[in-house]
Amino acid sequence: AQRVTQPEKLLSVFKGAPVELKCNYSYSGSPELFWYVQYSRQRLQLLLRHISRESIKGFTADLNKGETSFHLKKPFAQEEDSAMYYCALSANTGNQFYFGTGTSLTVIP
Amino acid sequence: DSGVTQTPKHLITATGQRVTLRCSPRSGDLSVYWYQQSLDQGLQFLIQYYNGEERAKGNILERFSAQQFPDLHSELNLSSLELGDSALYFCASSINTGPLHFGNGTRLTVT
Numbered sequence: 001a002q003r004v005t006q007p008e009k010l011l012s013v014f015k016g017a018p019v020e021l022k023c024n025y026s027y028s029g030s031p032e033l034f035w036y037v038q039y040s041r042q043r044l045q046l047l048l049r050h051i052s053r054e055s056i057k058g059f060t061a062d063l064n065k066g067e068t069s070f071h072l073k074k075p076f077a078q079e080e081d082s083a084m085y086y087c088a089l090s091a092n093t094g095n096q097f098y099f100g101t102g103t104s105l106t107v108i109p
Numbered sequence: 110d111s112g113v114t115q116t117p118k119h120l121i122t123a124t125g126q127r128v129t130l131r132c133s134p135r136s137g138d139l140s141v142y143w144y145q146q147s148l149d150q151g152l153q154f155l156i157q158y159y160n161g162e163e164r165a166k167g168n169i170l171e172r173f174s175a176q177q178f179p180d181l182h183s184e185l186n187l188s189s190l191e192l193g194d195s196a197l198y199f200c201a202s203s204i205n206t207g208p209l210h211f212g213n214g215t216r217l218t219v220t
Contacts, residue, residue: 032206034208034209036209036211041146041197042213042214043111043199043211043212043213043214044152044199044201044209044211045111045211046208046209046210049208086152088209090206090207090208094157094159094164094165095140095159095203095205095206095207096157096164096165097142097154097209098154099151099152099154101151101152102151102152
């Protein structure tokens, strides 16, 4: 079975502090992993995908196949980073997507 | 702008009624996905279509139905509405593989 786990429902950090949003997955094949961000219950926006290995808005995420994790990191949190973050897995067959339950990040000024 | 268009933006209706939500995918995208997001349930996958055919079904109630038309737009029909159906309904599209691109959602309020 495919599953994405985001263990933290809520996460608060101070401005300027490092932030890490955890994502673990279980999948029997070779998945593609994504991070989506949702500001104030607007549309979900693609933040990162593991195959592109780029940094968006200072965020990075590395796929660790050994630990089956895809944690999202940023060295210095900003107030505008406050949002809901969803980790998602795409299965190879039929491009089915599996979303985690989301982590609500609050950056305290 | 993701290129995915959803109408209407807001919908207020009474219990027992039926509504239709509409989604136009990005140009070239063959897959359409529907999600429900309520305050206490997070993002729930409802159904996926690919080029007019149902590809995957999630936690979609029997009172709900969807279809994808030959021009690839999709409609989600919600009937016998209950208060608990109040939520944001998102449509997303993709090419056969690759990331999902979400619309701005339809905010449904059932009174």
